[in-house]
Amino acid sequence: MMTNSKIIGLLRDTGYLRVWLVGVCSGVARWLELLVVGVYAYDTTGSPFLVALLVILRMLPLALLGSIIGTFADRLSTRLLLILVMISAMLAALFVFLIFAFGFDNYWLVAVSSLIAGIVWATDMPLRRRLLGDIAGLDRIAPAMSLDSATNNGTRMIGPLFGGILLQWLGPSGAFSLSALMYAACVLLLLGLPVSSGFTKRAANERPLFKDFKEVFSFIAADRDILRILLITVIFNVWGFPFISMIPVLGRSLLEINASWIGVLAGLEGAGALIGSLIIALGIPRLSFRQLYYFGLMGYLVFAFITGWMVSSIPMGITLFIVGLMCAGFTTMQSTLIYSAAPPEMRGRLFGVVVICIGTGLIGFANIGLMGELFGASTAIRIVALEGLIPLILIGLGWRQLRRR
Numbered sequence: 001m002m003t004n005s006k007i008i009g010l011l012r013d014t015g016y017l018r019v020w021l022v023g024v025c026s027g028v029a030r031w032l033e034l035l036v037v038g039v040y041a042y043d044t045t046g047s048p049f050l051v052a053l054l055v056i057l058r059m060l061p062l063a064l065l066g067s068i069i070g071t072f073a074d075r076l077s078t079r080l081l082l083i084l085v086m087i088s089a090m091l092a093a094l095f096v097f098l099i100f101a102f103g104f105d106n107y108w109l110v111a112v113s114s115l116i117a118g119i120v121w122a123t124d125m126p127l128r129r130r131l132l133g134d135i136a137g138l139d140r141i142a143p144a145m146s147l148d149s150a151t152n153n154g155t156r157m158i159g160p161l162f163g164g165i166l167l168q169w170l171g172p173s174g175a176f177s178l179s180a181l182m183y184a185a186c187v188l189l190l191l192g193l194p195v196s197s198g199f200t201k202r203a204a205n206e207r208p209l210f211k212d213f214k215e216v217f218s219f220i221a222a223d224r225d226i227l228r229i230l231l232i233t234v235i236f237n238v239w240g241f242p243f244i245s246m247i248p249v250l251g252r253s254l255l256e257i258n259a260s261w262i263g264v265l266a267g268l269e270g271a272g273a274l275i276g277s278l279i280i281a282l283g284i285p286r287l288s289f290r291q292l293y294y295f296g297l298m299g300y301l302v303f304a305f306i307t308g309w310m311v312s313s314i315p316m317g318i319t320l321f322i323v324g325l326m327c328a329g330f331t332t333m334q335s336t337l338i339y340s341a342a343p344p345e346m347r348g349r350l351f352g353v354v355v356i357c358i359g360t361g362l363i364g365f366a367n368i369g370l371m372g373e374l375f376g377a378s379t380a381i382r383i384v385a386l387e388g389l390i391p392l393i394l395i396g397l398g399w400r401q402l403r404r405r
Contacts (some may be wrong), residue, residue, distance in 0.1 A: 009367050010144055015135045018189045020148060023128060025189070026120070027152050029093065029182040031159025033117060034058070035169050035266050036175045037110050038248035039259050044107050048249045048377055052369025056362045057243045058118035059237075063359025065119065069352055078131045083190045085123045090183035091117040092188055100173035103351015111317045125335070125358070126351040133339045133347065142289075149332040150277035153324070156270030164242050214266070216349040225401050226350075229293070229337050230357050232395065236297050236330055237361035239388025242368040243304045244269065246377040247320075254378065255313050268317045271333065272324025280332050290332045290402050296329020297393060301385045308381035 010016050034055065038180050041051045072081065096113045129148065136144035166175040220227055244266070251262035280292060285294070303323045310316035334354070342350040364384070371380030396402060 007143060007147060008286030010136060010140060010147060013135065015193060016132065016144065018193055019132050019135065020151065022082070022086070022186045022189050023124070023132075023148055023156060023180040024151050025185045026089070026124070026128075027353075028159045028162070029089070029267075030117070030121060031156050031270065032163035032166075032175055032182075033093075033114075033159075034181055034244075035113060035160040035163040035248065035263055036172055038170055038245060039164075039167060039252070039262060039285040040110060041107060042248050042252050043174055048246065048380070049369035050107065050373030051249055052242070052372065053364045054111060054114045055242070056365045056369075057114040057240075058121060059365060060115065061118040061359070061360050062355050063362055065122050065355075068356065069123055072348075078127050079133075079190060079193050082127050082131070083187060085127070086183055086186040086190060087115070087118055089120040090180055091186060092257075093180035093183055097173050097176040098181055100176060101170065103196045105172065120357050122359070122390065123376055125355045125405045126348050127367065129335050130340075130348050130351050133335075138340070142336050145334050145336040145339065146280065149328075149335065150274060151249070153270055153277050153328060153331060156324070156367060157267040157271070158275055158323060158387040160266035160270065161265045163262070164260045164266070165238070165264070168258055168260040171339025197262075206210040216346055216353060219343075219346060220353065223341075225399075226341055228337075228399050228401075229290075229334075229341070230353060232293060232297060232392070233334060233354060234360050235388050235392050236300070237358050238364035239384050239391075240243070240297060240300050240327075240330075240364075241302065241361055242364035243307070243381045243384060246368060246372060246381055249372060249377040250316070253376075254311065256318070261313070264315070265317055265320060269320045269324040269327075272321040274324075275329045276325040277332050281329055287329075288402075289337055290399070292329035292401055293333035293337060294392075294396055296326050296333070298389070298396075299326030300330065301392065302326075305382050305385035305389075308378045308385065311378075326404035340376030 011020075037054050038051050041054055042048070045051075055073060092113055096110065099109055113305065129145070130147055132144055133141055163175050166178060175224050228346075247266050247269075248329060250263055251265060255261075255265075258266075281400055300323055303319055303326055307316060307319040308317055335351075338350055338354055339347060367387075368384050369379050373382070374380075
């Protein structure tokens, strides 16, 4: 599925390398912040719902702004938009570092920073990954997106690990200082891209925004295959991904471990995802892109359910690793399927719709947060995983392309 020569060729491409490294740096910052604010919120409030609320605020811009950002990605310079976004992210992380360093922190200031971080996250798919695909070209799209997904999964391991260690030894200010440095590195990498990168004049520039929105949703409604691909993304974000917000809660309330070990637990999920991505890259699973996408999510939900039964650190760490392993099929194929199926003039908008689908996770985080308040984190994880398996199975029954090699 991904040959060594193609990987080497991509990494020798200066443009691809810079945009890929932006993904590495911003990914470390994203997952580091997610763990740190989760532990901080639970230590400060003792409420699983308020822990989940911080993630809901991160997801809100994805639901509200995804299509808008995607449309602008089809009209304006992707490079310039990304630079502006990363400068904003750097300043926001620096602000949080200062409020913690000078003792002015409180839950609601952290909540505002989570909302800003969500705006940054909302740009990743329609701007950065779109730019990666444009640089790589269709003939290299599968290895380009697979390599990016593998490294993103790696940041899900490194970010929480660093976040837990820094939180334990230096407090939240130490963690957010690293986050600010990561975003500063993103800005420098993007400034080194040629000015023409990510900018081509498109015919859509002369049309009203409303017509662009209408066109992309009409395209999705007419293509059942793409519709199902998007619905799988909704299922992952409503019933799959939210369970990670309960890891700090489980670590503190059930396992009674410190921030460093909570970071290790969260990092094991990322480690599984990284190894799973590398296995897919080597072409070991003899499955189609859609089969990897679909059955990866099914395995993710099954093992998330099993995680909800674990009551000690080692078994929970093992199941979290397997959850990440299963997740690799979904994350690796998501961008690849959308980019390869979309007409060139509509890719930014379709990625924008993917971001909206990811933004539906705010419903999932509200759901699991309330379940955690009512029944405890472990029971909440099991309930939510079972809820997700039902629509997933129903979609699979009618998906003809899923059965093709």
